[in-house]
Amino acid sequence: MQWDDLKIVLALSRKGSVRAAARRLALDHSTVSRRLGRIEETLGLSLFERTGEGLKATAAGERLIQAAQQIEDDLADTQRQIRGHDQRLSGPVIVTAPDEIVATLILDELADFRARYPDIELRLSMSYASADLMRRQADIAIRVTDEPPAHLTGKRVAPYVEMYYASRDYIARLAAGDLREGPQWIGWPDASRRSHVFAESPFPNAPVAMSINGLTSYREALARGLGLGVLPCLLGDADSRLARLRGCDPRHVSDVWLLTHESARRRKSVEVVMNMLSAALIRARPLFAGKRKPA
Structure with missing residues (x-):
């Protein structure tokens, strides 16, 4: 069984339907359905049951999903260790943040940032969900939370x-x-x-x-x-x-936190983006706190 097969199984378990998994993988839904059938035929086991609420993993499916998740985590950890040695001020840096924070504060910073660091490709993902920094869905997260995940490093920047x-x-x-x-x-x-x-x-x-x-x-x-x-x-x-x-x-x-994974922080490009975001968020503390109106 190849890693591409395991990615199919993981997407189905996380999305709950063939169509949603296909969208996540950028594949045709018939391709995903066909590949799932081939995986089940190879194993001689049924991995998912179709219910009124979507796909539900069987006992065998759960065991395979757990193994696939462990492989995914190991691969992500290896990628982070390799990327952690990257001292170039270039390449993509993925930031996930609530839309209102990006629109109100962060966009104002980008013209100057791009002028200073033209080779860094900033990718902004508007989300309130807990993007998984462990699996490289993001390098940096701005989150509104009382207690950030223990495996992430960062600081409280504003109320x-x-x-x-x-x-x-x-x-x-x-x-x-x-x-x-x-x-x-x-x-x-x-x-x-x-x-x-x-x-x-x-x-x-x-x-x-x-x-x-x-x-x-x-x-x-x-x-x-x-x-x-x-x-x-x-x-x-x-x-x-x-x-x-x-x-x-x-x-x-609640509080606003600026978070990253320790290995991602060692990348120079992530460090300069973190510094830019930190400065913008700290300057905006009075706005977050409702203590003054914007100019």
Whole structure:
């Protein structure tokens, strides 16, 4: 069995369907299905069961997945050790970060950075998920978390503070008692956190009119006067269409961390990107903390 076969098995286990695995591997779904059949025929075992919720690994499949994951980890570790000796200021550096941090802060730094380091190819991946630095999905991660993974190295660079916002017109109509339906919240799918956050607001009993999963659309819904909501101060204070709810204090909900793997940090190109990101994030501490408006 070849490593390409194991990559098929890993993609199927992680994505849960042939089509999703094919997209992940940049292959046609019929190719993935055919290769899975060939692997199972070679082994004389069924590796996955098809259920209403997608593919589920059999006992034999689980054993093969664990072995494949170990091989993948070993290969990634070898790559990191080799790349750790790279002192060139060139090549790709992959950074994963929340979209609002990249759009609000990091993009402003890139023109100067590219002028200074034209041979470094910066690859930005907008994500809130925990990209696996161990498996080389990223070299550097900006993450909002209370406790970063123990195997990563880095530092806390800023507080992550939220506040209640609405459009300026919505707040004016709310103050004048001119909202026919009364105050309503724009929520998000995590109902447990949502109920806790709204309960601490001036309008704990206001209904949730809609839920939106995605900060860009969420902010736009607030700006268009569709209700009250919660945003990180970094995002809410930067939008002139929005205003804070009066009588509320910003809420420190987590921290912003700049993280990498120790072996990746030894690469000179990763080091200079880390330094650029660190400086930008530290300068923005007052914005993260909701202590001043952007210029």
